[in-house]
Amino acid sequence: MLNYDHEQKQVSTKFSDVLAFSGPAPERINRRLVMIGFVTAIAVEIAKGQDVFAQIADEGIPWFLFSSIVLSVASLIPLFQGVSVESKSQSFMSSDAELWNGRFAMLGLVALALTEYLKGGALV
Template sequence: MSLSLCNTRPTILTRGARVTRAARRLTPPSAVASDPSSKNASASPYVKPPVELKKVTFAEAMGFAGAGPEKINGRLAMVAFVAAFGAEVSTHETVSQQFGDATVPVIGTAMLFAAASLIPIMKGAIDEPMGPFNSKAELVNGRLAMLGLSLMLYIENQSGKAFF
């Protein structure tokens, strides 16, 4: 059975009944999708089908063409640059002095961020953009943070004092 709306009056049509063109045009897609006798009874034009996630091995994720190294290094560089900037402004110590003062927390934070970045990649998570927050912007910001951190380390090494 399917439901057809003609002249705002619902009409129930049986399987063998003839349906006019006007009735077909006025039949809402939800009524056709809810018909258990139709082939696509579970498919609805308004609901996306579930996406099957492709699991990735550690070697594939961290390989040369994998998504892991670029994302992890970019995220670690962003965290390191912001943390180094904040610590330099407050303590006036170089990045190498900061690392010497708090080696274990820095390495622990790096391991935590690396694991938090790698696990969704290995589970096959899909990067869905949310406004300005998308994977392309993250890669650009990560690369800029890598350059900024490298430049800060180079300048501090040459001058022997904190950059900020």
């Protein structure tokens, strides 16, 4: 049985610790971005029939940059306040669930792009 500690665990708030290669921010931000990116790519493909590469060419870069900035700032604020993600975990919405969902979204986005590249067009 999983044991979730709901107390706020203090972590280092030093800029170099938070943004270090093995720190709490880089992978967390990347996971969140790719989860949003994967869902958005599928939704736009269903709605407009555009593959991932067409989406990037058709105003995808500004949307990606905007999303990256907003999500990065929103993810960094609690980390710089010393709040760990594990301390905010609940049984259903745990940090482990976010970790695995992000990893599966990374694989899904790569598989989607590769499939569309090999197929020569949109999957749907």
